[in-house]
Amino acid sequence: AQSVSQHNHHVILSEAASLELGCNYSYGGTVNLFWYVQYPGQHLQLLLKYFSGDPLVKGIKGFEAEFIKSKFSFNLRKPSVQWSDTAEYFCAVNLKAAGNKLTFGGGTRVLVKP
């Protein structure tokens, strides 16, 4: 079955550390790729998206992600995290041939210690 996998369920790191969250998907067709974030007590909100073009995309709050088609991956990165980056992060994939629905990974809870 088609799926989205996030490599880590929980990540704990200190402020100023670098963050990389892995995301792999199993779809063979053309995809749109997303990272969403849910801060404590808040809605899911879009961090960044990839539709086409430059595979390195930049999002809000200093986040970026790289689409590597050959590896079916869309990893999220931030060079230096802050305490306010504590949140749950979700990778999501839209398979163009399957309509508008999003398929989500299981989420990664990130705790940044001050």
Next chain:
Amino acid sequence: EAGVTQFPSHSVIEKGQTVTLRCDPISGHDNLYWYRRVMGKEIKFLLHFVKESKQDESGMPNNRFLAERTGGTYSTLKVQPAELEDSGVYFCASSQVPSGRAAYNEQFFGPGTRLTVL
């Protein structure tokens, strides 16, 4: 501009009862989606409306779930009768229909309704 709103924020019911969740999308968004996150699992797609029509209901778990969007504005999701495994957070999202060269538009999510079935 108001975001996607959902009501109630929490609902606790007993097995066998009926619950109706409501979603108000962003004004002007013809696409409306329902998703669900069961404890410890991933967020899963339930269904997609375009205006009042069900475009894709492939994620609806069974016939105890009924979604409606009369008039193409707000949507309701009714669970009747509720079972223990229906517990989770139900998210609603909305988006504009792509226009021009845009192939896809961002989905904006509501805060979710946390449903607990005892």
